[in-house]
Amino acid sequence: MTAREWAGRVHPAGPWEPDPGPMPVPGGAGFGDMIDALRELQDTITGAAPPPHLVEQATRALREVSAALKPHTVPEREQITGHRMDLRGRGQTMAPAFVPDEWDDSRVSGRVTFGRHYLGGNGAVHGGAVPLLFDEVLGRLANSGRRVSRTAYLHVNFRRITPVGVELRLDAKFEREEGRKRFLTAALYDGGHVTADAEGLFVALRPGQP
Numbered sequence: 001m002t003a004r005e006w007a008g009r010v011h012p013a014g015p016w017e018p019d020p021g022p023m024p025v026p027g028g029a030g031f032g033d034m035i036d037a038l039r040e041l042q043d044t045i046t047g048a049a050p051p052p053h054l055v056e057q058a059t060r061a062l063r064e065v066s067a068a069l070k071p072h073t074v075p076e077r078e079q080i081t082g083h084r085m086d087l088r089g090r091g092q093t094m095a096p097a098f099v100p101d102e103w104d105d106s107r108v109s110g111r112v113t114f115g116r117h118y119l120g121g122n123g124a125v126h127g128g129a130v131p132l133l134f135d136e137v138l139g140r141l142a143n144s145g146r147r148v149s150r151t152a153y154l155h156v157n158f159r160r161i162t163p164v165g166v167e168l169r170l171d172a173k174f175e176r177e178e179g180r181k182r183f184l185t186a187a188l189y190d191g192g193h194v195t196a197d198a199e200g201l202f203v204a205l206r207p208g209q210p
């Protein structure tokens with residue numbers, strides 16, 4: 001079974017409620033550990049100022065890992081990252097891992113921590129990483145129990161800095177549906193303060209639309 005078929009297997013229960021069942025899991029039980037290790041590496045490299053000899057050593061080690069994995073490159077449909085709905089962040093490191101606490105098909109509330117990798121400057125998360133998180137969470141909610149849709153627009157307001165290394169709360173809501181158009185909103189909180197909020201339009205795809 002490809003990762004995508006497996007994702008389809010878990011999707012009927014809702015993308016927030018994976019049901020791996022007894023089927024073999026692509027990448028095995030340890031795939032999430034590998035992705036967590038990659039997250040840790042991204043944060044560590046971002047924050048490190050190593051001496052040159054250690055940089056050379058680290059470069060060699062990273063190239064060795066790439067060389068070992070490269071022969072296992074697969075077409076998109078068989079790719080595991082992004083398709084493992086049972087893993088934090090769908091098993092990919094593009095966005096910080098969102099951990100849902102409560103959800104249904106119309107809202108989700110959860111926690112997220114932007115690691116050092118997402119630093120823009122002065123302790124604030126990069127201004128491009130915040131919309132990435134909103135698109136990830138709103139996109140999943142827009143598609144929860146529904147036909148696949150794509151982001152048509154995403155409006156983000158940056159109200160305060162979003163701090164790196166702090167656990168934040170994200171609340172997202174499916175507001176309304178008008179034909180193929182789905183309108184959703186979300187807000188990101190540092191304690192009691194909103195750091196950013198968003199409104200997105202997701203348009204359900206017609207059959208055969210990429």
Ligand SMILES: CCCCCCCCCCCCCC(=O)SCCNC(=O)CCNC(=O)[C@H](O)C(C)(C)COP(=O)(O)OP(=O)(O)OC[C@H]1O[C@@H](n2cnc3c(N)ncnc32)[C@H](O)[C@@H]1OP(=O)(O)O
Binds near residue numbers: 004135
């Ligand atoms: C397998 C497991 C995977 C599961 C993954 C789940 C997790 C995923 C999580 C990650 C998720 C990440 C998600 C991602 O990041 S998806 C990637 C980012 N998004 C895209 O690449 C989308 C690119 N755009 C398009 O493909 C098309 O433009 C779409 C499909 C959006 C619409 O083109 P289409 O030809 O189909 O429709 P239409 O043009 O007739 O428009 C239809 C209606 O919509 C209205 N409209 C359209 N655009 C806008 C606009 N900008 N402002 C205001 N209104 C707009 C339009 O006026 C019309 O309204 P009305 O006149 O009918 O009233």
